Amino acid sequence: MTLSPEAYLWFKTLHIVGVVVWFAGLFYLVRLFIYHVEAAELDPPIKEAFEEQYMLMERRLVNIITTPGMVLAVSMAVGLLITQPSWLYQSWMQAKLVFVAGLLVYHAFCYRLMGQLARGECRWSGRQLRALNELPTLILVIVVMLVVFKNQFPTGAATWLMVGLVLFMAASIQFYARWRRLQQQSPEKNSSSDE
Ligand code: HEM
Known part of the structure; x- marks a missing residue:
């Protein structure tokens, strides 16, 4: 059975929606885990x-x-690969499949x-879970770069800027959480909120 070229575009549309x-689900799930773990501090x-x-x-x-x-x-x-099996012989696709396997392990x-x-x-702390939540971000950036650049994966300054941005985001999240925690523990804040 040969599929029409339009079928490929439908598979791709639904693939991107999926x-x-x-990712929305994975990001929010670990955010909920953080709130869940931190609820242990409540009365x-x-x-x-x-x-x-x-x-x-x-x-x-x-x-x-x-x-x-x-x-x-x-x-x-799978529909995309059945329609165009030649992708499987390309190195960008093989690299992508390795990262997708990592994402499936993360999901599990x-x-x-x-x-x-x-x-x-x-046994995970809120801090560790926040760091864990950066892993899918990294996989997302790499996989999107692989599908966009394919075998011309860039290794120049722009790529390092991207890596730097992800690391900066991860560090900011940790620092912000720490700052909020210190604010909550600060005695001046507690006494002023009692006034
Ligand atoms: C089960 C593993 C996966 C396979 C076999 C797969 C396969 C494919 C294929 C064959 C295409 C079409 C490429 C083209 O027409 O140029 C595609 C497109 C795309 N995939 Fe995946 N994919 C997988 C998982 C993912 C994941 C986890 C992400 C996101 C992190 C992702 C993001 C994308 C995006 C954004 C496109 C559109 C690229 C474009 O049209 O330029 N894919 N994928």
Whole structure:
């Protein structure tokens, strides 16, 4: 059976939609894990209520957004490869598949973390989870560069600027979280809010 050239464009359209949904779900999921872990610092009755709520939000996010996004992105990618199998022999595609495999492992790892959080067995701190959340950003940038530049992957100043930007973003998130934590612990702030 030969597919029409339009089929390829449909696969690509839905592939990109799937990728956007998948990443939105992955980014928000780990953000919820951070709130979930930090809820442990609250006083007992509120703590339980928050943890219950985060658990529900995480489960719904994974089942309704993150995993369906992944299934759509991957199944449409299979459609693209069936329509044009020659991509598989190109080195940019082979490199892309290695990063996508990493992303699938990350997805499974998040699923595992969700189970640990639900059972109260998660050992990750909010700080570590914030750092973990930078991993899909890095994969996203590299994979998008691979599909755009293909075998002419750039290694010049612009690429290093991009890497620098991702690292700067990761560091800013850590510093901002630390600054907020210090603000909350500061005695002057607490006494002025009591006034
Ligand atoms: C299951 C693994 C995947 C396979 C086999 C795959 C395969 C493909 C193929 C064959 C194309 C069409 C390339 C073209 O027509 O130029 C494509 C496009 C694209 N893919 Fe993937 N993909 C996968 C996962 C991903 C992931 C995880 C991302 C995002 C990080 C992604 C982002 C994109 C984008 C943005 C395009 C559009 C590129 C363009 O039209 O120039 N893909 N993919």
